Amino acid sequence: MKRYECLKLLAPMVDEHMFAVTSLSTNTPFWFNVRPEGPNFFALNMGLCLPFALGLTAAFPKRKVISIDSDGSLMNDSSSLITVADVNPPNLVAFVFDNSSYAFMGSTFTARRTDLAKMAQGAGIAKSGTVRTLEEFSAAAKQAIESTGPHFIVAKVEPDAGRVAADRSRTSGRPMREWFMDAVRRHPDYQGRR
């Protein structure tokens, strides 16, 4: 299964008011290509994707928040799964694209003994599973977006063959953050600063 194919399937399920957060991986350029508009926060550093998304679930409780994380990033701070389980946000849909490799720096632990879906279950996220085909991915994503969460979906994907270019001014640094803040301010649920 290819990551880009999964994200292409996911994009039409995500409406304009849902939030999406991506990890620093090919998730970022791919997701930018399939969903350039709307409240997206791109390229969170290792370990920070799921915690950032968790904060958004509290700020926008009526909207689904989609965390598009990757295996290397999640394993940097797997304790965030415990926090997610404890906060138990009904509007969180967390995907982990598990290609079992650290970019071009060798394989990750999931290539050997580690099972992220099982860790999430242990942390206390009951709706947690692993998908290996596009059909399974599509069904799991649809079900997760339509039902009460938190959901945790590990999508086993191939390592990406090449690098993907994206507009860096939209996916990193201050311009990206300003796009995100603009989208938040224009969001119908935004209540203004406290």
Add this chain to the structure above:
Amino acid sequence: MKRFDCLKLLAPMVDEQMLTVTSLSSNTAFWSDLRREGANFFGCNMGLCIPFALGLTAAFPKRKVIALDSDGSLMVDSSSLITVADVNPLNFIVIVFDNGSYARMGTTFTTRRTDLEKIAQGAGIANTATVRSEEALSTAVKRALEASGPHLIVAKVEPDRVRVKGDPHRTYGRFMRECFVDAVRRHPDYKGGKRGD
């Protein structure tokens, strides 16, 4: 089940050449009373008990290394379980004393949805157990000392009612570290410092 009773059971099973590491919790005070000699490193900060002990397993591959961790500490960095599973040290025994509370600051996640044993299994540690009685703990530790590891045992204990103060010199700071380094230097498996000290 009480933590001190568990540690009293454990102490006679730990021979003088084994290495132990405790987390910053009542594990430290209790263990320092029970095992006064040998290579003990006390009071590792939150999240650091298992990683420190994992390093010792590599330095002393022929000896058992016992990490006496606690639930709050382990959950600061549960990713260390992934590293343990991947390194797969045969001489490693982790005992997590899970009292479901952060000292006197309220309950931890294990009183609600979190199952540490299941997280460890998910991380890839095959030999795990959760024990709720002293007999079960004793059996699990015996098995872990006899078979190759890594082993992780979650011991469900009551929160401690009274505060136990170990000897602060032996359980904290530079003097504790010097005692530990001395014990390491006197250890029969010690090969000398890499820089010749």
